[in-house]
Amino acid sequence: MDVLSDAVAAMRVGxxxxxxTRKHAPWGVGFNGAGGTGFHALLKGEAWLVVAGGTVEPVRLGPGDIAFVTHRGGYELVSEPGARAATCRYPSDGGRPAPASPAPAHPVDAGVPSAVLVCGAYLLDESRPHPLLAELPPVVHLAADDAAGEPLRAVLGLLGAELEEPQPGSDSIVASLLDTLLLLLLRTWWLRVRGRAGDHSGWAAALADPAVAAALRAMHSDPVHPWTVGELSALSQLSRAPFARRFTASVGTPPLAYLTWWRMTTAAGELRAPDGVPLRAVAERAGYASEFAFAKAFKREFGMAPGQYRTLRAAG
Incomplete structure (x- = not known):
């Protein structure tokens, strides 16, 4: 199984x-960042990405540049530093953002726009973030001349064409392209981190380590199996103690503790699903023979019973 894909699927909601969009300078848009992760790709012109609080230096975007933003404190995308920005809020269902304040005055003309952008946003469940995604920096900037971004720009071209001239089936195509873009953005970041000299920690190192990655793939592929450290170390071709130390050092938790965390995370995702999967089925898919044992483990992780969790998520 693909651990990166699993991590995204476990968090994606809405x-x-x-x-x-086509902009005429001066222009600016602000985003509150609450629960959202998004990208901005500049097709033409120039823009500046300014993160609230000054925790990240302003990022200049030129034609072909892509910025992937995970900052939760809000940020602005402006034509130039200091430009006024209309703010947007992201609705809880992950739908289209709604203006929260009037847009600044822009020249109204039919001339050539100073900037053309393709932007996208995703809603993530941050109540239980996968540690792989928790390691993301506030902003991932991919310059136009970055060869690693070639697949991204190919998908962006398809997305731009669908947005420019919608055709029958465009809704489904756009949704699929957006999911593809998210995975490509994350994969590009991971490959970049993995390639840095001297970076031997965190999940980038875990996925690059054949022994640890083999154990992670096994647990993600079959979380129901009653894995033991001995079985996982055999898959990794290491003895038990060295394997356990290596896994814990990179993943941040012992192998079986991660297995339990992953089982509960996937179970929580099923409980959030609108189709109402029976608790017995959720328990079985999480590797528990009885609802009672599953409920006990779930409450230990989430502080509430599975049924209560389902009710609260449905109400919220």
Whole structure:
């Protein structure tokens, strides 16, 4: 199984959305960042990405640049530093953002826009973030001349074409392209971190370590199996103690503790699903023979019973 894909699937909720916009300077848009993760790709012109609080230096975007933003404190995308920005809020269902304040005055003309952008946003469940995604920096900037971004730009071209001239089936195509973009953005970041000299910690190192990655793939592929440290170390071709130390050092938790965490995370995702999977089925898929044992483990992780968790998520 693909651990990166699993990590995204466990956190993704709601509907992704995207848009193509043409701007006439001066312009600016602000985002509150609450629960959202998004990208901004500049097709033409120039823009500046300014993170609230000054924790990250302003990032200049040129034609072909892509910025992937995970900052939760809010940020602005502006034509130039100091430009006024209209703010947007992301609705809880992950739908299209709604203006929260009037847009600044822009020249109204039919001339050539100073900037053309393709933007997209995703809603993530941050109550239980996968540690792989928790390691993301506030902003991942991919410059136009970065060869690693070639697949991204190919998908962006398809997305831009669908947004420019919607055709039958565009809704489904756009949603699929947005999911593809998210995975490509994360994979590009991971490959970049993995390639840095001297970076031997965190999940980037875990996925690059054949022994640890083999154990992670096994647990993600079959979480129901009653894995033991001995079985996982055999898959990793290491003895038990060295394997356990190596896994814990990179993943941040012992192998069986991670297995329990992952089982409960996937179970929580099923409980959030609108189709109402029976608790017995959720328990079995999480590797528990009885609802009672599952409920006890779930309450230990989440502080509430599975049924209560389902009710609260449905209400919220």
């Amino acid at each position: 509907r992704p959305h995207s848009s193509m």
